[in-house]
Every structure is written in structure tokens, then in C-alpha cells.
Amino acid sequence: MASTLDVIASRRSCRSFTSTPVPRDVIEKIVQAGAEAPCAMGRYPWTFTVVNNPETLARVNQETKKQTYGAPCVIFVGVNNGIPGYELFDAALACENICIAAQSLGLGSIILSYHYPTDVTPAVNTICGKPADHKICMGVAIGTANGPVHAHTHPAPNVTFH
């Protein structure tokens, strides 16, 4: 099993997926990892809306006009009843946990930004039968990478010690 540091260092955004479905139990493990993220003032404000039915995903993608790179599954991360001003922090931390969990399970991932909350919220709420006040912040596409993921090197950290 790869170390946590190796998993973090090997994660890169995947921009080409196969259509192979991600098994339900694997998605559940990945969502659980999202829900293990820290959150402002312990509100645990997340909702995870998994869109993995191909017809539903096609409808969401059409409505949002978002490139999801052929991924068979997008996990939409919502934050409801979070601390005002911290919703995007909470959502982002859950998204990163999702990416790291996917990487550790041998799957590709990519965080997808949608203009919060106007772009994706109405489309997903309508299509997935959520209440209109259910706010979605971000999405994470996951699935089997269709070939090697571009393994670019990140710049060295801009760090100072004092």
C-alpha cells in the first residue's frame, strides 16, 4: 500500500476517463473520505450528490455546459448550514479528500469549479430532486483514467522558515 505522502504526490488532475462505472461501494468509501475532512466550527455541513447514472449525468452536463472529461461519476459537494464565509473552504477540503481517496484506490479525479452557487445548483437540484435552497459549491469527477495522467511537476513550495 502506498504511503499517504506518495498518494498525495502522485495525484494529478485526470482529463480523460473511460466510461467504466465506479462500483457503488468504492464511491461510498470515497464519499466517506470527503466527510472525514475538517470543517469550520464542526458544522459538518456537506452534502454529497453522486451523479453516476449515465442519462442523469448527461442531462446535468448539458444543463451546466461543463466539461467533465467523460467521467462516469461526478460527486457534487454542497455546503448547507455552514459558517458564512467558510463554505468554500469546507467544500474544498472535502473535495481534496475525495481526490486523495480516489487516487489511493487507483482512480483518476479532477476538481471541477462551478460558479457558486449559481451555475450548478439549480441544474442539479432540479434534475436530482433536491430542494431549491440546497447549495452546491463544487464537483469532483472520478473514474478510471483513460491512459496515463499527465504527471507534471508542481513548482517547489514558496516556503520560509523563521
Ligand SMILES: Cc1cc2nc3c(=O)[nH]c(=O)nc-3n(C[C@H](O)[C@H](O)[C@H](O)COP(=O)(O)O)c2cc1C
Ligand atoms: C478550485 C478548483 C477548481 C478547478 N476547476 C477545474 C475545472 O473546472 N476544470 C478543469 O479542467 N480543472 C479544474 N481544476 C483543476 C486544476 O486545473 C488543477 O488542479 C491544477 O492545474 C493543478 O494540476 P494538478 O491537479 O494536476 O496538480 C480545478 C482545481 C481547483 C482546486
